[in-house]
Amino acid sequence: MDAHPETAPAARRPYLVSRGTASVRVRSYDVVVVGGGIAGLTAAVGAARKWNVALVTKSSLDDTTTFLAQGGIAAAMDPVDSPELHMRDTLAAGAGLCDEEAVRILVEEGPARVRELEHLGTKFDRQGGQLVLASEGAHSVPRVVRAGGDATGSVVASALVDAMILGSRVDLHEYEFVIDVLTEGKTCVGTLSLDTEGA
Numbered sequence: 001m002d003a004h005p006e007t008a009p010a011a012r013r014p015y016l017v018s019r020g021t022a023s024v025r026v027r028s029y030d031v032v033v034v035g036g037g038i039a040g041l042t043a044a045v046g047a048a049r050k051w052n053v054a055l056v057t058k059s060s061l062d063d064t065t066t067f068l069a070q071g072g073i074a075a076a077m078d079p080v081d082s083p084e085l086h087m088r089d090t091l092a093a094g095a096g097l098c099d100e101e102a103v104r105i106l107v108e109e110g111p112a113r114v115r116e117l118e119h120l121g122t123k124f125d126r127q128g129g130q131l132v133l134a135s136e137g138a139h140s141v142p143r144v145v146r147a148g149g150d151a152t153g154s155v156v157a158s159a160l161v162d163a164m165i166l167g168s169r170v171d172l173h174e175y176e177f178v179i180d181v182l183t184e185g186k187t188c189v190g191t192l193s194l195d196t197e198g199a
């Protein structure tokens with residue numbers, strides 16, 4: 001698959017798998033998203049607001065790590081909580097192994113991303129209108145939002161899949177294994193994938 005077939009020949013560098021370019025089926029999109037977990041689905045739904053998008057995944061959309069996640073999503077949603085406190089707890093639990101910049105992005109953007117997931121259709125558990133916040137190890141305050149009890153991952157993934165289908169601007173390619181990224185200089189111009197027939 002190639003995002004820009006007209007520029008594909010310029011992207012000649014050895015493929016990981018030896019094959020003639022004549023047998024490569026070319027499809028053209030503005031954006032190719034690889035992966036159908038929470039990251040890929042969110043990227044596809046967002047990108048599809050502006051561009052035509054392909055989502056490529058090597059398996060089915062319910063065969064992801066995201067689908068298996070149970071415990072919930074930690075984010076400083078409570079007024080008594082804060083990104084600073086979440087950061088402190090995370091760095092303490094990480095015992096020196098954390099990438100601080102990554103943790104900062106996680107704690108600062110987390111609440112907005114949870115609200116975005118809700119906006120896209122995820123029904124997080126609520127009681128009396130308030131989000132139910134669960135306590136988990138290493139968190140000094142209740143901070144974990146859940147959906148469907150311990151079915152958080154599958155509830156989030158299903159809502160994102162529905163949002164993607166509703167938007168209908170994402171072309172879904174399940175069971176396609178991306179084996180190479182085609183580049184021009186430092187720019188990615190496409191991906192190369194194998195389907196179940198090896199085509």
Ligand SMILES: Cc1cc2nc3c(=O)[nH]c(=O)nc-3n(C[C@H](O)[C@H](O)[C@H](O)COP(=O)(O)OP(=O)(O)OC[C@H]3O[C@@H](n4cnc5c(N)ncnc54)[C@H](O)[C@@H]3O)c2cc1C
Nearest residue numbers: 035036037038039057058064065066069070071072177178
């Ligand atoms: C049992 C379990 C419980 C968990 N519980 C929690 C929890 O409670 N809270 C929490 O925050 N996190 C939890 N996690 C971790 C969380 O699930 C992951 O961090 C998160 O789902 C990762 O999302 P992702 O979109 O990055 O990856 P994934 O959901 O793994 O998606 C990766 C996607 O990429 C596709 N892919 C990969 N390589 C290729 C390729 N070459 N070509 C085409 N497609 C490809 C896969 O098929 C898949 O669709 C848990 C994980 C597990 C396994």
